[in-house]
Amino acid sequence: MSLEQEPADQNGPSSVGDTLLRSLTRLSPPRFKNPFKSGLLSLASLDSPSVKGLLGIAVLSAAFGTAVVYFLNAESKLVGENQYSVFAAIAFLVMLVCYRFCQRFLIAQSSSAIEAALHQWRQRIVAKVTKLSLRNIEDFSEEAITDGLIKNYGPLSQAIITITAGVECLSLLIFMYLYVAFLSPLAALLTGIVGIATVLGYLSVSARLGETMQQSAISNASLDRSMEAGIRGAKELRLNTSKRNEFLQDAKEASSDLYQNRSASAALFAEVLASGTTASYLMAGAVIFVLPILNPGEKDDVSRIVMAVLFLIGPIGGVIGSIQQFNIARFSVLGIMRFEDEVDVCLAKNEEADDTVNSSSLEDFGVIELDQVRYSHRSPQAADAEIAFSVKDLNLSIKRNSITFITGGNGSGKTTILRLLVGLYPRERGDIRIDDTPVNRFPMQNYRDLFSSVFADFHLFAKPYALDADGLARLDEWLNRLGVRDKFPADLSTGYDTHALSTGQKKRLALALALAEDRPVLILDEWAADQDPQTRKFFYRTLLPEFRASGKTLVVVTHDDRYFDCADHHYYVEEGRITLHSGTQGEGDTSQ
Numbered sequence: 085m086s087l088e089q090e091p092a093d094q095n096g097p098s099s100v101g102d103t104l105l106r107s108l109t110r111l112s113p114p115r116f117k118n119p120f121k122s123g124l125l126s127l128a129s130l131d132s133p134s135v136k137g138l139l140g141i142a143v144l145s146a147a148f149g150t151a152v153v154y155f156l157n158a159e160s161k162l163v164g165e166n167q168y169s170v171f172a173a174i175a176f177l178v179m180l181v182c183y184r185f186c187q188r189f190l191i192a193q194s195s196s197a198i199e200a201a202l203h204q205w206r207q208r209i210v211a212k213v214t215k216l217s218l219r220n221i222e223d224f225s226e227e228a229i230t231d232g233l234i235k236n237y238g239p240l241s242q243a244i245i246t247i248t249a250g251v252e253c254l255s256l257l258i259f260m261y262l263y264v265a266f267l268s269p270l271a272a273l274l275t276g277i278v279g280i281a282t283v284l285g286y287l288s289v290s291a292r293l294g295e296t297m298q299q300s301a302i303s304n305a306s307l308d309r310s311m312e313a314g315i316r317g318a319k320e321l322r323l324n325t326s327k328r329n330e331f332l333q334d335a336k337e338a339s340s341d342l343y344q345n346r347s348a349s350a351a352l353f354a355e356v357l358a359s360g361t362t363a364s365y366l367m368a369g370a371v372i373f374v375l376p377i378l379n380p381g382e383k384d385d386v387s388r389i390v391m392a393v394l395f396l397i398g399p400i401g402g403v404i405g406s407i408q409q410f411n412i413a414r415f416s417v418l419g420i421m422r423f424e425d426e427v428d429v430c431l432a433k434n435e436e437a438d439d440t441v442n443s444s445s446l447e448d449f450g451v452i453e454l455d456q457v458r459y460s461h462r463s464p465q466a467a468d469a470e471i472a473f474s475v476k477d478l479n480l481s482i483k484r485n486s487i488t489f490i491t492g493g494n495g496s497g498k499t500t501i502l503r504l505l506v507g508l509y510p511r512e513r514g515d516i517r518i519d520d521t522p523v524n525r526f527p528m529q530n531y532r533d534l535f536s537s538v539f540a541d542f543h544l545f546a547k548p549y550a551l552d553a554d555g556l557a558r559l560d561e562w563l564n565r566l567g568v569r570d571k572f573p574a575d576l577s578t579g580y581d582t583h584a585l586s587t588g589q590k591k592r593l594a595l596a597l598a599l600a601e602d603r604p605v606l607i608l609d610e611w612a613a614d615q616d617p618q619t620r621k622f623f624y625r626t627l628l629p630e631f632r633a634s635g636k637t638l639v640v641v642t643h644d645d646r647y648f649d650c651a652d653h654h655y656y657v658e659e660g661r662i663t664l665h666s667g668t669q670g671e672g673d674t675s676q
């Protein structure tokens with residue numbers, strides 16, 4: 085967790101929130117064996133002064149809350165004796181206002197501090213994830229990334245208010261109990277016995293409650309994935325009844341798992357809730373039915389003691405309600421921290437040696453050379469990271485202002501080679517040089533900045549990032565030339581909806597965006613594959629030569645053998661090995 089820490093204000097709300105969030109992981113839910121070593125009570129051991137300040141306010145709030153009950157009781161005793169105290173009435177009101185202020189301040193401040201910390205955690209982790217190499221990203225499962233970046237935050241935010249209210253209730257409970265002890269030590273003993281029996285009862289189910297909630301979270305994630313597949317695979321499911329039935333069967337099992345795990349935790353929680361409510365009434369019952377027998381001298385005070393005991397019911401409910409949320413929040417914080425640790429481990433391995441390439445010299449490069457480069461994909465299925473595919477002895481020379489075609493069969497390694505060329509994959513062996521100057525294994529951004537690309541699996545963001553006014557003008561022009569300008573709003577800077585575009589139109593937008601970036605090297609991975617014959621011809625016979633004439637260097641993966649003659653250099657890839665394919669010309673343009 086040490087990399088990329090934002091310089092947070094040491095006393096700012098996010099640093100308070102950060103301490104509170106991390107404290108959730110230090111505080112394990114109370115366990116049967118040692119309930120007082122862990123649990124909410126150890127909140128007092130927190131080290132941040134601001135957090136201690138918040139705890140101080142929790143104590144103050146509890147003191148005011150108890151004073152409210154004290155003055156209620158005092159006045160009720162006086163009224164019973166046909167007297168009335170204006171002071172007690174005013175004091176009651178003042179204490180109530182103070183109590184309300186402290187309670188509101190405490191919950192609002194701690195919740196907003198925690199939200200501020202979450203905001204900072206999210207920013208920090210997203211920044212780290214964008215620094216991972218593509219290989220690292222591919223090594224993480226999609227679920228790990230969505231859980232680490234998205235899913236854990238929602239439940240955490242929802243749990244925060246209940247937990248902070250629970251902490252306030254806990255301190256109120258302690259104060260109210262001390263007040264009961266002040267009124268009658270024997271009543272405190274009786275209610276204490278009931279309280280201890282209730283806590284022991286809770287501790288006996290808390291471990292099971294934690295487990296079922298963890299299982300519920302796992303089943304929930306699996307059901308989410310199933311529902312996502314149901315939406316993304318809508319076409320396939322509607323075309324094939326057997327496929328739909330089998331899918332529905334799997335979705336039903338995922339839903340049933342979730343239902344069973346949620347029911348199990350609901351049953352345990354119902355037990356905790358019911359025990360809490362029963363305990364509250366039992367405390368009042370013990371005072372009314374048992375106290376007069378054990379100590380007849382306190383008979384006259386019973387109603388006042390009962391009133392104080394009844395005021396314990398609210399805080400007990402608040403504490404119990406927060407326990408479930410505490411488990412959820414703890415589980416989420418641990419998930420986020422675990423993900424960040426894993427990202428840190430990856431980043432620590434991505435060595436960034438000195439890059440001897442000077443940023444100012446890159447734009448004017450003469451040639452980019454890959455020399456004996458090797459890279460291996462690990463099999464995602466194999467636990468021992470067995471090699472699934474290798475690009476071997478890769479020699480490739482990309483000359484400035486030329487058109488290079490890379491061809492080869494499906495799965496031969498063309499896309500992998502493009503990604504090695506642009507520095508998305510770290511090579512295992514060999515060198516990349518730019519005009520005889522070596523490029524790092526994890527190339528610096530100034531090397532990557534040479535390239536704009538349309539990969540086969542390109543992503544369209546909802547707005548054109550990184551384009552200034554000139555860039556937007558270029559985008560406008562290219563959308564016009566590619567015949568799709570009417571599909572986008574007049575003002576391109578605010579973004580656009582790409583859902584209604586056809587596959588070919590999406591590719592035109594992706595190409596227009598890549599051209600608008602105006603970088604020296606353009607990488608195109610099977611761009612023409614989804615285009616109509618006229619556009620294909622326009623692309624190979626008009627656009628590519630035009631790009632070259634405007635000073636661009638082009639590296640194009642293609643299967644269109646009728647246009648192979650458009651290339652200045654043609655490489656052929658077979659099972660991860662590349663060869664310069666000299667003398668190949670297209671079979672003639674048959675006027676496609």
Ligand SMILES: Nc1ncnc2c1ncn2[C@@H]1O[C@H](COP(=O)(O)OP(=O)(O)OP(=O)(O)O)[C@@H](O)[C@H]1O
Nearest residue numbers: 222461462464472473493494495496497498499500
């Ligand atoms: N992230 C990955 N992890 C493991 N194996 C991978 C990964 N990406 C690609 N491969 C494997 O590497 C091989 C080459 O893939 P690549 O995408 O480079 O081929 P390609 O020549 O571009 O194929 P196509 O013409 O079908 O797009 C394939 O066998 C593929 O299964």
